[in-house]
Amino acid sequence: MRRxxxxxxxxxxxxxxxxxxxxxxxIKLSANVVTIDKSAFCGxxxxxxxxxxxxxVAIGDDAFSNCAGxxxxxxxxxxxxxGVKAFQGCERLEEVELPAGVERIGSKAFENCESLTExxxxxxxxxxxxxxxxxxxxxxxxxCAAGCGFEDILRAVNHAKIVPTVAPVVDGLQWRLDxxxxxxxxxxxxxxxxxxxxAPWFDKRDSIKKIIxxx
Numbered sequence: 001m002r003r004x005x006x007x008x009x010x011x012x013x014x015x016x017x018x019x020x021x022x023x024x025x026x027i028k029l030s031a032n033v034v035t036i037d038k039s040a041f042c043g044x045x046x047x048x049x050x051x052x053x054x055x056x057v058a059i060g061d062d063a064f065s066n067c068a069g070x071x072x073x074x075x076x077x078x079x080x081x082x083g084v085k086a087f088q089g090c091e092r093l094e095e096v097e098l099p100a101g102v103e104r105i106g107s108k109a110f111e112n113c114e115s116l117t118e119x120x121x122x123x124x125x126x127x128x129x130x131x132x133x134x135x136x137x138x139x140x141x142x143x144c145a146a147g148c149g150f151e152d153i154l155r156a157v158n159h160a161k162i163v164p165t166v167a168p169v170v171d172g173l174q175w176r177l178d179x180x181x182x183x184x185x186x187x188x189x190x191x192x193x194x195x196x197x198x199a200p201w202f203d204k205r206d207s208i209k210k211i212i213x214x215x
Contacts (some may be wrong), residue, residue: 002046006030013040015060022046025069029053036063038083045069052076059086061106068092071115075099082109084129091115100124100174107131116140120165120185121148123174128153133160143176177201180209 003026004018010030018024020043027041031053038060041047045068052059056076061083064070070090075082077099084106087093091114098105100122107129110116116136121128123145130153133142142154146164155162165176174185182201201208 003027006033008032011035011055013037015039016042019043026050031055034058036060038062039065041067043067052079054078057081059083061085062088065089071095073097075102077101080104082106084108085111088112098122103127105129105132108134111135119143120174120176121145121150121154123148123165125150131156141178143178175201177204177208180207181212182208182210183212183214185214 002023004024005028008030011032011034013033013036015037016039018041019039022043022045024044025046026049032055033053034055035058039062040060042062042065045066047067048069048071052075054076057078058081059079062085063083064087065085066089068089068091071092072095073093074097079099079102081104082102085108086106088108088111091112093113094115096116096119098120101124102122103124104127105125108131110132111134113136117140119142121142121144128150133154141161141163143163143165144150144154151162154160163176163178165174176183
């Protein structure tokens with residue numbers, strides 16, 4: 001089985017539902033899936049693409065562990081919990097987009113994701129387990145809220161460069177200043193953009209030479 005499509009009646013991907021389906025390359029999930037349970041796609045090493053539905057609220061332990069072909073994951077805005085070892089061993093995973101609402105990231109969630117080079121930890125995160133980015137071989141930058149309290153955990157083992165972000169300007173909007181580059185994240189939530197005294201980066205304006213706006 002190389003491709004699977006689930007009907008809209010499916011609201012949960014149960015424990016070990018597709019475990020070790022090594023030939024599975026693509027799956028279309030139901031638009032109503034709320035939970036992806038423990039080890040649901042563990043060992044689907046040829047799975048290269050998966051679109052997680054907006055209805056999703058939880059990704060279980062080992063849910064996508066050892067999905068070696070997975071290259072990009074966009075976590076939906078409703079997800080609150082990313083389980084222990086959820087993406088462990090996804091060695092080709094280059095990009096992970098974490099939503100502003102996520103609150104818990106389990107231990108070793110992205111361990112051995114050797115291609116991952118940059119991650120932004122939203123200010124909404126309340127709990128991060130140990131060794132989240134253990135053995136991510138490439139040099140990387142981790143952006144996190146200033147004074148988040150997780151700096152030592154994030155830096156451990158890999159000695160990652162930790163760059164503080166600032167609290168959201170509006171709900172879900174974040175920005176960061178890395179050297180002379182200002183990056184505004186989720187800019188589609190902006191109604192206006194200014195550099196006057198109301199801008200949260202106003203006191204750093206003299207150091208800004210480049211602005212990147214992402215949506």
